[in-house]
Amino acid sequence: MKKYQTTTRLMAIAITATSLVAFSQPSYAKRFGKNAPFIIDDLPAGAVKSKLLAISTANKDKALKWLHTISFNDDDLKYLKVDNDGGIFYSDTFSLPKGTTAPVATSAVLAPQPISAVDAFKLHSKPSASNIIYLDFDGHVITGTAWNSGGTNSYNAKPYDTDGTAASFSSTELSAIQQIWHRVAEDYAPFNVDVTTELPASFGPTVGRILITNSIDGNGVAMPSSTAGGVAYVGVWGGTNYANTYSPALVYYNNLASAAYYISEAASHEMGHNLSLSHDGTATVGYYSGHGTGFVSWAPIMGVGYYQNVTEWSKGEYTGANNTEDDISLITTRLATRTDDHSNVMAGATPLLMDASGVITVTNPENDPLNTSASNKGVIEKRDDSDYFTFSANAGPLQITINPAWDAFKRADKRGANLDIQATLYDQTGTQVVQVDPIDDTNALISTTITSAGTYYLAITGVGNTASPYGDYGSLGQYFISGSVTPSTANPDTTKPTPDPMTWITSPNAGGSSNSISMASTVATDDSGNPVQYLFACVSGGAGCVSSSWQASNQYTATGLAPNTTYNYQVKAKDASGNETTYSDIAAATTAIATDTTPPTPNPMTWSIKPAAVSSSSISMTAKLATDTSGSAVQYMFVCVTGGQGCVNSSWQASTQYTATGLATATAYSFQVKAKDAAGNETTLSASASATTKNAIPVTPANLSGNRVTTTKASLAWDKVSNATSYEIWRCTLVGTICNYGTKRWASVTTNAYSGTVPTGTVRFKIKAANSLGKSGFSNEIGL
Numbered sequence: 075m076k077k078y079q080t081t082t083r084l085m086a087i088a089i090t091a092t093s094l095v096a097f098s099q100p101s102y103a104k105r106f107g108k109n110a111p112f113i114i115d116d117l118p119a120g121a122v123k124s125k126l127l128a129i130s131t132a133n134k135d136k137a138l139k140w141l142h143t144i145s146f147n148d149d150d151l152k153y154l155k156v157d158n159d160g161g162i163f164y165s166d167t168f169s170l171p172k173g174t175t176a177p178v179a180t181s182a183v184l185a186p187q188p189i190s191a192v193d194a195f196k197l198h199s200k201p202s203a204s205n206i207i208y209l210d211f212d213g214h215v216i217t218g219t220a221w222n223s224g225g226t227n228s229y230n231a232k233p234y235d236t237d238g239t240a241a242s243f244s245s246t247e248l249s250a251i252q253q254i255w256h257r258v259a260e261d262y263a264p265f266n267v268d269v270t271t272e273l274p275a276s277f278g279p280t281v282g283r284i285l286i287t288n289s290i291d292g293n294g295v296a297m298p299s300s301t302a303g304g305v306a307y308v309g310v311w312g313g314t315n316y317a318n319t320y321s322p323a324l325v326y327y328n329n330l331a332s333a334a335y336y337i338s339e340a341a342s343h344e345m346g347h348n349l350s351l352s353h354d355g356t357a358t359v360g361y362y363s364g365h366g367t368g369f370v371s372w373a374p375i376m377g378v379g380y381y382q383n384v385t386e387w388s389k390g391e392y393t394g395a396n397n398t399e400d401d402i403s404l405i406t407t408r409l410a411t412r413t414d415d416h417s418n419v420m421a422g423a424t425p426l427l428m429d430a431s432g433v434i435t436v437t438n439p440e441n442d443p444l445n446t447s448a449s450n451k452g453v454i455e456k457r458d459d460s461d462y463f464t465f466s467a468n469a470g471p472l473q474i475t476i477n478p479a480w481d482a483f484k485r486a487d488k489r490g491a492n493l494d495i496q497a498t499l500y501d502q503t504g505t506q507v508v509q510v511d512p513i514d515d516t517n518a519l520i521s522t523t524i525t526s527a528g529t530y531y532l533a534i535t536g537v538g539n540t541a542s543p544y545g546d547y548g549s550l551g552q553y554f555i556s557g558s559v560t561p562s563t564a565n566p567d568t569t570k571p572t573p574d575p576m577t578w579i580t581s582p583n584a585g586g587s588s589n590s591i592s593m594a595s596t597v598a599t600d601d602s603g604n605p606v607q608y609l610f611a612c613v614s615g616g617a618g619c620v621s622s623s624w625q626a627s628n629q630y631t632a633t634g635l636a637p638n639t640t641y642n643y644q645v646k647a648k649d650a651s652g653n654e655t656t657y658s659d660i661a662a663a664t665t666a667i668a669t670d671t672t673p674p675t676p677n678p679m680t681w682s683i684k685p686a687a688v689s690s691s692s693i694s695m696t697a698k699l700a701t702d703t704s705g706s707a708v709q710y711m712f713v714c715v716t717g718g719q720g721c722v723n724s725s726w727q728a729s730t731q732y733t734a735t736g737l738a739t740a741t742a743y744s745f746q747v748k749a750k751d752a753a754g755n756e757t758t759l760s761a762s763a764s765a766t767t768k769n770a771i772p773v774t775p776a777n778l779s780g781n782r783v784t785t786t787k788a789s790l791a792w793d794k795v796s797n798a799t800s801y802e803i804w805r806c807t808l809v810g811t812i813c814n815y816g817t818k819r820w821a822s823v824t825t826n827a828y829s830g831t832v833p834t835g836t837v838r839f840k841i842k843a844a845n846s847l848g849k850s851g852f853s854n855e856i857g858l
Contacts, residue, residue, distance in 0.1 A: 104314060107143045114138070125156040125330055132258040132761075136160030144309045145399050146352045149360045153353065154308075155299070158223045161320065163307040165299035165348045166340070166361075175435040176525050189443055194248045199259035199663055201620045202633060205267040205409050206274050206281045207345055210256060210322060211243075211251055213292075214285050217247050218699045220307065220319050221298045231285055231324075233248075236332045250334040254286070255438040257338035257490050258345075259384070260479040261375060264402070264455045264550040265409040275617040275636050276703050277317035282348055284341045285322040289329055302327050304340040309350035311408050315676040316348075318701055323348055332563035335488050339379045349405050351376050356394035365392065366542030369489070369515045374548075383480075383489040384516060386540075386548025402548070415452050416461035420504065420531050423464035425604055425650035426450060430568070432467065432561035434474065436554045438481050446609070448624035449652070450555040453535070457546050460535040463555070468527045470560030476534055491516065494544075496537040502529040508721055520557075526750045527562065567651040569607045571598040575656035576645050579628070582663035588637040589618075591663045593814035594629045595645040604650035613660055615641030624648070624728060637668035670753040674700040674708045678758035682730065685763050690739040690770035690797075691720075695763070697730045697747040707751035715762055717743030718796075726750065738770040739797040772798040772843035775826070775853040780839060786831055788858050790839060794826040795850070798843035803828055808836040808857070815840075832858070 106112045114134075117123040126134055137160035144153060144162070155165050195212075206450055213233035216222065221229065233252065237244050243251070251271060259269040274281050289300040299305040306323035310316045323344040330336035354374040355362050364373025364382040371382040374392070379385035387405070390398035416424045427449040428434045436450040454459045476497050480489035496511040497518035507530070510518040516539075524530070536549030573596055580594040598606045608628050612619040616636035635641060641664075644657040683696035700708045709728055714721040716737035737743060743766070746759040772795045780790040790803065806813040806819040820839075821830060838857045843850040 093589050104148045106146055106148070107141050107846065110144065110145070118151065120149050120151050121152055122127075122156055129158060133158070137162060140309070144350055145397075147355075147396050149355055149396065150353050152360055157220055159220065160330075161220045161223070161307060162309075163220075163305060163320075164353075165302045166304045166306075166345075167299070167302045184828075189248050190254050193443055194243070194251050194622060194771065195271045195273075197252065197255045197439075198620050199255075199269040199522070200266070200412065201268055201270075201618075201622065202631070203266050203268040204280060204633070206267075206634070207258070207262060207267055207269045208274055208281065208283045209251075209255055209269065209271050209341065210273075210283055210285045211271065213287065213320065216285075216322070218701070219319070219321070221324075224298065226295060229285040229295060229297055231297065232290075232292050232316035234327055235288070235780060236327070240697045246497070250337075251332040252439070254338045254341065254444055256443075256479070257335070258284075258341050259439070260491055260551050261338075261342040261387075261446065262345075262409075262687060263453050263479075263552050264412055265405055265797070266412050267409045269489060272620070273617065275634050277321070278703065279312045279314055279316050281317055282311060282345055283317070283322035284325060284345055286325050286327055286337060286341065289326040297324060297326065299324075300326065301329070302326065303336075304342035304344040306347040308347045308352070311348045311350070315627040318675040321348075323758060335490060336380050338490065339375070339385065342375050343379075346376050346401070346405075349408050351401055351404060352397055352399060353377065354388050354390065357396055358394075362392065363394070366539075366544070370494070370513075370539045370544075372542045372544040374401075378491070381488070384492065384494065384542075384544065385490055386492045386544070386550075389547060391545050392523045412453060412455045414455055414459060416463070418460050418462065420462055420464070420500070423462035423531055424452075424824040426463045426465040426532065426555065427650060427652045428465065428559065428561075429652065430561060432559040434555060434557045434559070436556045438554050439479075440481075444621065445623055446621065448607075451553065453552050454534070454536045457536060457549065459550075460533050460636060461553075463532040463534075464529060465532070465559060466527075466529050466562040467524055467559040468562050469524050472499075472520065472522055472524050472557075472559045474520045474532065474555065474557035474559070476515065476519075476532075477554050477556075480516075481554045489516075490546060493536050493553060494539055494546075494549045495553055496535050498533040500531040500533065501526075502531075504531075511537055513539065524560065530559075535815075567600075567602045567604075567649065568653060569601050569649075570653045570655050571600045571647045571649050573598065573655070576608075576647050576658040578645070578658060578661055581661040582641065582643045584663050584665045586666050588666045588668040589630055589635050590633045591635060591643075591665065592629070592640055593643060593645070593661070593663075595658065597628050598647040600649040600653075602649060602651070606647050606649055608645060608647050611644045611646070613642040613644055615639060624717050635665050637665050640664045668704065668705045670702070670706070670751060671755060672703050672751075673755040673757045674702045674749045674751050676700065676757070679749050679760040681747070681760060681763055685743070685745050685765035687765050687768045688733065690768045691737050692733055692735045693737060693743055693745075693765045693767060694731070694733040695745060695765075696732075696827075697745070697749065697760070699730055700749040700757070702751040702755075704751060704753065708749050708751055710747060710749050713746045713748070713759065715744040715746055717741060737767050739767055741796070742766045769797055769845065769847060771848040772850045774847055774850045775801065775841050778839065778841055778853045778856055780856055780858055782832070782858050783829065785834055787829065788832045788837065788839075789827075789829045790841075791827045792841060792853060795843040797845055797851075798841075799845045800824050801826065801828075802842040802844060802849070803830075803839065804841065804852070805832070805837055805839050807833055808838060813838050 169444040211234040216229040249590035309319040310320035354377040362377035373382035374388035387401035478491040478493040480491040494516040499507040538545040582593040610622040610630040616639040618634035650653040685695040712724040718741040744764040750756040778792040802819040
């Protein structure tokens with residue numbers, strides 16, 4: 075079912091130097107920010123400069139500090155935006171040409187295999203990774219985030235819906251979701267991150283969210299930058315307030331012809347902004363749309379990759395590039411590189427899995443979206459990575475095909491894969507038999523005849539292309555191996571590993587953890603002597619119930635699980651010939667109840683509405699709505715830092731709003747606020763914010779007293795009135811029983827004391843306090 079999820083504040087090659095020169099001629103656009111300090115006056119006229127001049131000093135300082143953490147050029151200023159609170163985001167308004175529709179299937183396209191609604195929302199590219207990129211297709215309520223700083227308190231973002239039926243997903247929509255996931259997973263395949271369609275158990279600094287939605291929300295309200303293809307805050311990944319304030323990144327499918335290819339390119343691009351990447355353009359265009367023809371046409375992901383077959387992370391190695399920042403290096407500092415899955419040398423080569431007749435088969439994300447079979451595939455994680463495989467073959471024909479990620483969704487154009495493959499076949503002495511790297515395609519087909527039986531090695535690496543051209547810098551990603559060899563005359567292996575069925579050596583157990591379960595199978599052996607692999611299957615459970623990939627280790631830890639939840643697991647093993655054991659018995663484990671040690675977010679706390687005077691004796695303020703990962707209620711304390719009368723702290727309270735009362739008139743007070751969750755975890759205090767109580771007509775002075783210093787001189791004193799700027803002293807001389815003050819004051823002073831000449835006899839006095847708003851009543855009267 076399509077549904078709306080409601081949460082609060084869940085608002086980036088080895089080639090010759092000669093060929094490199096042919097296409098690496100950067101255009102030196104004026105740069106700003108990181109390693110290029112600037113002040114506002116240095117910026118050209120435009121929306122960014124105007125906004126910086128318009129917002130408050132505090133938010134201006136925040137925005138300038140933020141802009142100095144990223145690198146951008148003058149053309150980026152067309153797309154960079156500053157929000158009302160000083161946040162920085164990109165509004166990617168590069169649009170498709172008028173009349174663009176979804177790519178039309180050709181004879182080269184294979185129809186996707188049907189995928190169930192359950193499977194479509196359990197897709198994972200690397201289930202064990204601590205970093206997560208969540209592709210959200212089922213709608214979301216955005217409230218309390220930076221997206222709401224423009225004045226819209228809540229966006230009811232719609233689900234992904236291309237058929238007008240919002241209540242459920244059609245088979246066409248599910249297939250598109252599968253393809254979008256696979257394409258985004260391909261862009262992030264070199265990194266230690268799980269691209270998933272399953273809602274994570276929790277959100278935090280290392281969990282990104284890409285919301286694929288309509289540009290108009292469910293209430294008819296235009297979403298932020300609703301004419302864009304996508305919008306995202308820049309450089310926010312890893313921050314304590316990432317998930318709650320600067321997420322999700324937004325991709326508007328209806329502005330992208332509702333096409334899986336365009337949507338996936340935009341999704342990877344917007345997450346690139348979250349990871350601090352800026353745009354790849356030229357001196358004349360903000361988004362470089364690429365070059366080359368055919369299957370080796372190329373474009374940078376942080377430009378516009380809608381129209382080319384090869385899309386890669388870039389460091390500006392194309393003609394006229396205006397941005398030479400190292401995309402891969404920047405992403406790696408946040409996500410780290412994926413662990414190498416296959417050896418870089420022959421000695422550690424992975425056996426190719428084939429049947430007794432020498433046929434090599436492989437599954438891909440189109441026909442095996444849950445990756446239940448991990449054989450005969452891999453990932454090139456770095457430009458210097460080479461993956462080695464080994465196999466035995468008899469003399470005779472050999473044909474092996476290695477396809478990049480587009481193997482899953484074959485197209486005549488707009489493939490969207492990153493890896494350009496070079497494949498090399500070696501014999502058992504290490505002598506090269508053949509090397510293949512077609513100039514007009516990115517896959518590799520080895521078709522040859524082996525003249526002698528023996529052990530052979532297949533090496534796979536990423537390369538560039540001199541025809542397009544592009545280098546090997548971004549030639550990274552997934553590959554899939556298939557084909558056939560003349561089988562070895564040795565007796566084929568049809569025996570399963572032992573034990574069969576598999577057994578546990580350490581049953582699944584949480585070990586006190588609230589989000590992980592560890593387990594270990596018995597170490598299996600195979601009569602062939604070849605390595606054995608293991609698959610740990612999650613039979614049932616809550617969030618994070620996914621099976622492992624086939625792996626060499628007999629130990630496995632499932633992560634990202636829900637607290638206080640029972641999970642059931644089985645394990646099986648297989649040998650290099652693909653012979654699988656029967657699953658083990660099911661074993662259960664229950665995660666612990668979560669122990670909350672995480673303060674609410676934002677941390678430090680921030681203001682939604684800074685302190686402001688309501689009256690001469692009260693000041694009101696509102697804290698930013700805080701949320702807690704436990705889902706528990708949050709309380710707030712408002713701390714009076716400096717001030718006069720009534721400067722006291724509030725009690726802990728549930729409301730984000732607070733009014734300090736009983737304050738002194740026309741007096742400056744400063745406040746901070748903090749929050750705590752039900753477990754007592756407190757945030758750091760917010761920045762201090764000040765306000766001055768309003769002025770008022772002074773109160774009547776009290777305790778007037780005095781004495782005669784001499785017979786002709788009197789001294790007076792009275793209590794000071796805090797907001798009085800002057801005092802009027804009135805006197806009269808008693809004549810009989812009558813003392814006429816008249817209409818004129820005797821003296822005016824600015825202090826609460828006075829000495830002056832007086833006549834002899836009885837003289838009476840009274841005073842008034844005054845300021846610009848008026849005068850008080852008379853004080854008590856005294857006679858001297």
